Amino acid sequence: MKMRFWLLDVASEAEGGKPFIWLWCKGEDLSTWVVKQRYTPSFYLTGRIEAAAQKLKSSSVRFERCSRRVRGKPVQALKIYVDAEDLEKAASRLLKGLNGVEVYEEDLRSSTKYLLESGLRPCGWIEVDGEVVQRFDGVSFIKPRSIKRLEHAPPPSLTAVAIDPVFFAEHGSPTPERDPVRLVSLYFSDGFRVQLEGDEREIFEKLIEAIGERDPDIVVGFGLNRIQWNYLSERAKKLGIRLMVGRLGSEPRTSVYGHVSIRGRLNIDLEDMARDIPELTIETLEEFVNYLGIKKEFDSIDEHELAEKWKSDKDLVKRYSMQRAEAIMAAYEAVKDFIFSLSELTGMPADYILTASAGFRVESYLMTHAVRVGELIPKRMEIRHVTYPGGLVKAPEPGIHENVAVVDFRSMYPSLMIKYNISFDTLSPDGENVAPNGYRFKASPEGFLPNVLKTLLRERRAIQSRLKELDPESVEAKVLDARQRAVKIITNAIYGYTGWIGARWYTREVAEATTAWGREVINSSMKKAEELGMTVIYSDTDSLFLKNYEGRLEKFMEWIERELGLEAKVDEVFKRVIFTEA
Template sequence: MLGFWVLDVATEMEDGPVVWIWSIGEDGSRLIVKEPFTPIFYLTGGDLKEVYKCLEAYRELPISGFSMVERRLLGKPLKAVMVSSKTDELEELAEKLMRRCGAEGVFEADVRASSQFLLRRGLRPSSWYAVEASESKVVGGFRVYRASGDYQKLERVEAPALRVLAFDSFSLASRGTPKPEIDPVIVTSAVTDGGEERQFSGGEERLLREFISFVESYDPDVVVGFNTNRRLLPYMAERCRRLGFRLSIGRLGAEPRTSVYGHQSLQGRLNIDLYDLAEETPEIKLETLEEYSSYLGLKVEYDTIDEYDLAEAWSRERSRVLDYSMQRARGILEVYRAVSDYIFSLSEITGLPADHVLTAATGFRVENYLMGLAMEAGELVPPRGEATYTTYAGGVVMEPRAGLHEDVAVIDFKSMYPNIMMKYNISFDTLSVDGVHRTPNLPYSFKEEAGFIPRALKRLLEERERARSLADMHPEGSVERRVLEARQRALKVIANATYGYMGWTGARWYCREAAEATTAWGRETIRSAMEKAKELSLEIIYGDTDSLFVRDDPERIKSLLRWISEALGLEARVDRRYRRILFTEAKKRYGGLTIDGKIETVGLEIVRGDWSAIAKEAQLSALEAILKEGGEEALKRVRVTIKALREGRVPIKKLIIWKKLTKGLEEYEVAAPHVAVAKRMIEAGWDVKPGDLVGFIIMKGKGRLYEKAVPYFEADQSKVDVDYYIEKQVIPPVVRLISAVGIPERTLKSLASI
């Protein structure tokens, strides 16, 4: 038996489709496990006997076989013709056959061959397996094995020792954003997990060739960067092409190629783009390497140079640019080390290779997990459609009791939506007009027989409990505990995302009724818990979707938790306790001081991206003062901030307001500062597109606000509109807080004139 860890999977055409499993052997060797694989699709509808006869007439097409089979579609039995293909170009073949043979539906032709292989064979990337195999030959220094028989999953927790190379690269723009057609790469820095550091600079052709040579000689299993998919790898590949050679940094001399979800695939290696992980982290606003490193609590130092300042820094302080490039490569490696266990856990659970799982949106991750279960159960995977989105009611959010409250406990329903879906058997295949589980205030009901989605959730939550139990068996700080804790976090993420998946219009198993019913049961659950809390004389301060904020009364809380378990059949616990918590009059906006002295905020400007840093600092400082000392101290702190602004002592970077472009510039009907600045940047040669963050500063002058906004890198400190920052950036977010503790708004506004 050959034991190996699945690194990546690809389909290559030899005599027919052959799957290459790039792997790490149990002895640490790098190897390839090959298996010929016949991808399939299904034809349904029409007269299947006629479809079958028709297929017999088209032997010239790349079909290796076909048969009549019984499957299920959305839980209902269905007959279909299963077609085996000699090519991995399934969709074109399937459409041609459907038209010629009179079938009415095609299933699974849009699931690519390598994904079909993993799903049908029950193989999960980033996992250990054993299989009967015979060594056939050596390809490019890699031992190649031919697999035969079934794959057996090995109970090994940790990943093998992988060779990791982190890199970063800078390009020099002649004007605006660097353009690969004309602007050269000036430096590339690389750091390996073995401690080797290399920097390549000087002539562009030489540095690129030396970087390629270094990658080839180190032969990493993982290449990790920040914004490599959308920026660095396509840029470097284009520069190489213009210089007459290829960016051959994949194994067997392959260059990067665009794959699913916009991922840049490197043959035989994982291309991990950490930007994708930073982008999906709500707490990360500017989506920079520096911000993500700080968020993870890493002690990495960066002497940051903005892209807008790079050209000038290169001409005046070249050594600083070189140092910053290496700092970024080191930082990328440290971030990878901090998140790699989570990445590999997410990969194993969803069945997506570790580099694909980051570029895939959450819905695609959930879907790939469900596709594996569907194929295992004989359930056809529906083609992806795009339903029309219609809104439906969400969770309960009660009006908060504005003001400062002491000794508050937060009762959290554990995985509320997944547990509701299991309890009431909510699924696309259990939806019925006469089911036993009738949704409150909605005309939907669900059958008793266990549905597909509840079964999937049950498996996820059972795996999570198992991971938590196993983690507890290992000592703190051990590799096993660290990996198992990352696994249980990843399982929780996928389980909690399944409810949202049902309401996602792009889902293969889209079912608005199921998503709507889940939130309806959620509202009913929270309302029932609130009524019981009142019955127990437990003071409720706020309620939000799956949480209740109550006066901390341990005995009454214990009674409520017991009732939730016994009467509702759900699990709830005290998630956190606050010494003091401040609620504004708006829903979902509060800040509190936990019993261990930390300040936590939800919905305040502090955690929103479209306010300047000075606004956030002023609000956080005022909040801290209110929670620890009182409203008068908050006023003193605001006075200090206003004085610093008046005297020009606030660093200009704290005045930048960041706003995301959500659509093309021509689609904006109302002039806004970030739109005006984006247009100005484009005229100056910068590449600005939807999805980008635009940073601007408001300057003195006449006219509307958008006419006074300039790109932050063009701002002159002496010309900043200080009155705007005091009246529109500092005072408004603080007003929300001090008003809640009884200090009139006019008191704060009177400070603006100092």
């Protein structure tokens, strides 16, 4: 039997000490499925592999020989399979006493490893050929014969619930050891709403019942990961209640990146997204919703006022809490396509993607590419942070400026990395491409990072071309626009990733050389603009603010393309610009 599923989430589950992969999926009819597959994790060994092979044979451990690359250099490796929940510990035990070997990929989670090797992506469509083996508690289990990734397409109409719990202290900050949950507001994506109040035990019982009966695919909130789930779990435990809000009667649990996992559902905390937006100086739900352009009225109540308002005007608190739940749902509807697109692009489950930093998102995407080209994924190293010069900034000239054109270099850093083949595997003392700061990079063969960037830029151009053919209000256009924004974010973050001390492929020279070439581009562009009779009143990293541009701009843009080999566009033309003193 062949079926088409949308991959909601992936989890590693142990049965009898053996690892299994559970793919939580939604059918085209919105039914819930688990594709359950036996999976044996693996890791790689390089270096003195013959001695290792003898030891593995004597221990009856399955392995195979293979050719891989480490930072672009070909190596012979052993791929070792171990039935263990903790692969890192198993690898350490197996290789005890072996010298002259390097271990790779033993620190990856089994679910991550499975996605990388299978080529499957969360928030994408798959085709499963298999047989149904069990149906339990509204979930069908299927044993697959084969699984195939399908083309990118809009997601199904997933069901969601927005949750806003209310708890407070009479004095000071609330603590789960002392202060009860007073109210929980639930707003479902079909418009159904309910508020749970009164006896705290009854609140929890009704919360579990409401989520169980309506069975949403997504739970969305604002502050769920940082505070709320932990608070609710601690209060439930104090009452002797299992907080079974996950599918198959499971409770929330803390997972990677500080994220809380709810089995079979996506737990999306929009506060994580708000905290990642530089323009938001106050990371409140009200500010976030306003930033998204959503018009919502709030009877705003400060946290320290809750106890007093609960006594004097409980209806006001209830109304405010439901307003928050409705706003959370409206915000989720506005950003869900972007979240799902970023998840499918990077290979990270959608509920991890907001809690993970930009570096982890980029790294997840790079890992998918590494597996395709046979590049082994290195461990993170303890590295001391070293600063390096960034983009060139020319301070704005204070005053009122009339008729100002803003010229923006398109994807300047990615373009420079492609042009000069800047990558961790092309860095070489005898490289032909010499950066202004002296680092050298081989002109060929094409490096790992330039290859990744070309792939991303090709995809973005293809999406933009397709968008021109579509009705902007269509579902396909909205999903594709979210996808191209996700591609842009990952593309522009790659150079910075290489200078991040948490990076598996940390190579500060790559980041330094890229910004050095960027500064050279801006310097030479400012000189050319002045030569042509224009005045540069401000410059920041990859853009120039130009006066006296009339009749000169076209020649300047042609020079950029011809002499620098880069693309630029006129991003804005302002009738008047005011710069104040710093």
